[in-house]
Amino acid sequence: MQLQPSPTLQAVFQHVPDAVFLIDPSTSLILDxxxxxxxxxxxxxxxxxxHSVLSLQKDVVGPEQWASIAQAIRDAPGYYFLGRHRHSGGGEVPVEVHTSCFAxxxxxxxxxxxxxxxQRVALEQEQAARDVQLRYALTDATDGLWDWNLPTGEVFFSPQxxxxxxxxxxxxxxxxxxWVDNVHPDDTAWVQRVLHEHLDGLRERYDVEYRLRNRNGHYIWVHDRGRVCDRDPQGQPTRMVGMVExxxxxxxxxxxxxxxxxHDVLTGLLNRRECERVLHQQLELCRRLQVPMGLCLFDLDHFKEVNDRFGHKVGDEVLRExxxxxxxxxxxxxxxxRWGGEEFLMVCADIGLHHLVLLADQLRRTLEQTVWPDLDSLGRVTSSFxxxxxPDHGLSVEELFMSADSALYRAKANGRNRVECAAPLYPLQMPPMTAAPAF
Incomplete structure (x- = not known):
């Protein structure tokens, strides 16, 4: 029996974007x-x-199974199943099939x-693989994970x-x-400041090293990293996740x-340990003489790209220069x-803010204009200060360093290759229950 639909129905039939089959239920033959x-x-x-629909469908085998499916299609107002169609190229096409019976x-x-x-199956498989990886991370990964719900103050701690x-x-x-009760008292203000600045959008991520008390009462050093991953319609952070190493x-x-x-072996500059000694010494001297003291923290912009593109040997040469x-x-x-990595610190006694900014900008321009004759393809190297x-931005070494560090992060956030001055300090107190966890 040959069906003859109207031209309009035939046009609709041909232009449906999904595959459409007209099937004889008694023989399983495809009529159109x-x-x-x-x-x-x-x-x-x-x-x-x-030809029989069984020749296309990989998941239906034999007349008996077809008869069973045909009866289920008759009994249901709309029969739905997931299957696989054979492709002439030898592969298979995952399909979502909706079948209805009519006279x-x-x-x-x-x-x-x-x-x-x-495409949907591929995405589901990719998501399933990610779920497996996430389950592994939550239970067996070396680093411990945390997930903080800001409105409730609840924090999930992974088994690790x-x-x-x-x-x-x-x-x-x-x-x-x-978490709050176990951060080392000497590290509390610094951890809080970094966290607040990330929550306020001044830092791209929360990233800090500090001491944390374990169950036995001993302190271990941890590297705590995290990021806001959810915000409410007003832009306020509602969820933050991260890991502790x-x-x-x-x-x-x-x-x-x-x-x-x-001294730092690579650059010949005084190292971080010596810096802490000199900082306290210079601050005490300036306090006694009642003169200002400048602190300048700077690092090289996108220095990781130098190491990735040219290798660490070239990166070391850049740091020395x-x-x-x-x-x-x-x-x-x-x-x-040399404070660490590509980060440097400068201590200047008896200098005011205006002259310190001029000095920092002079250094910034000099570094930007430096020619690298042995590294022709390197281009320019810029820095943020x-x-x-x-006493304008702090009365202690810790307060001064936090102020300079926050200014450096603003320089990065505002486009890099620039000098930023310190802003007022945050109150040095722990946040309320729903305002600031580390993990």
């Missing part, structure tokens, strides 16, 4: 199909029409619409994080105070090495330190 169906399986009309001129017919869900701190899987109350061994090794050296250029530009009474002055 649209162009989308031909394209979906890579066959011609002669290779499909008057036409006294004859029972099935109309099947098969949607190609290849609990083990890191000596707790069992059902210990550590999921509340903010579990135990760096006690590395930190102890660093401290042991710092104990036996005062930067140290030489800076030393040649400052006063003999100024102290320049944060400056603070005693």
């Amino acid at each position: 199909c649209n162009e989308a169906a031909l394209a979906q399986v890579g066959l011609t009309r002669d290779e499909i029409v008057q 036409h001129e006294g004859r029972e017919l099935f109309l099947s619409v098969a949607r190609d869900i290849t 994080l609990k083990r890191m701190l000596g707790y069992g899987p059902h210990e550590m109350a999921p509340h903010l105070n579990t 135990n760096i006690t061994d590395r930190k102890n090794a660093e401290l042991a090495l710092q104990d036996i050296a005062s 930067v140290a030489r250029v800076v030393k040649s530009q400052v006063r003999s009474t100024d102290h320049v330190f 944060g400056v603070a002055v005693y």
Whole structure:
């Protein structure tokens, strides 16, 4: 029996974007199909029409299974299943099939619409793989993970994080105070400041090293990193996630090495340990003489790209040249330190904010204009500066450094290759229960 639909219905039939098959339920033969169906399986009309639907469908085998499916289609107002169509190229096409039963001129017919869900299946498989990775991270990864709900103050601690701190899987109350009460008192103000600045959008991420008390009452060094991942319609942070790594061994090794050296081996500048001694010494001197003291913290912009593109040997050469250029530009009474990585710190006694900004900008321009004759493809190297002055931006070394560090992050946030002055300090107090966790 040959069906003859009207030209309008035939046009609609051919232009439906999904594959459409008209099937004889008693024989399973395909009576007609649209162009989308031909394209979906890579066959011609002669290779499909008057052939059994079983030749296309990989998940239906034999007349008995077809008879069972046909009865289910008759009983249901709209029969739905997921299947796989064979493709002429030898592969398969995952499909979502909706089949309905209707009568036409006294004859029972099935109309099947098969949607190609290849992309959706691929996305689901990718999501499933990510879920497996996430489950692994939450239970077996080296680093401990945390997930903080800001409005409620609840914090999820991963099993590994609990083990890191000596707790069992059902210990550590999921509340903010579990963290707050165990941060080392000397690190509290710094951790709080970094966290607040990230929540306020001044830092791209929360990233800080500090000491955390474990179950036995001992302090371990941790590297705590996180980021806001959800905000409310007003832009206020509502969720923050991150990870904590135990760096006690590395930190102890660093401290042991710092104990036996005062200079950085690569650049020849004074190192971080010596910087802390000189900072306190210079601040005490300036306080006694009642003169200002400038603190300038700066680092090289996108320095990781230099190492990635040219290798660490070239990166080391850049750091050595930067140290030489800076030393040649400052006063003999100024102290320049390599603070760590591509970060440097300068301490200038008896200098006001105006002259410190001029000095920092002179250094910035000199570094930007430096030519690298042995590194022709390197291009220019730029830097970002944060400056603070005693007593305007702090009365202690810790306050001055926090002010300069915050200014440096503003310089980065505002486009890099610039100098930013310190802003007023945050109150040095722990946040309320729903205002600031670390993990």
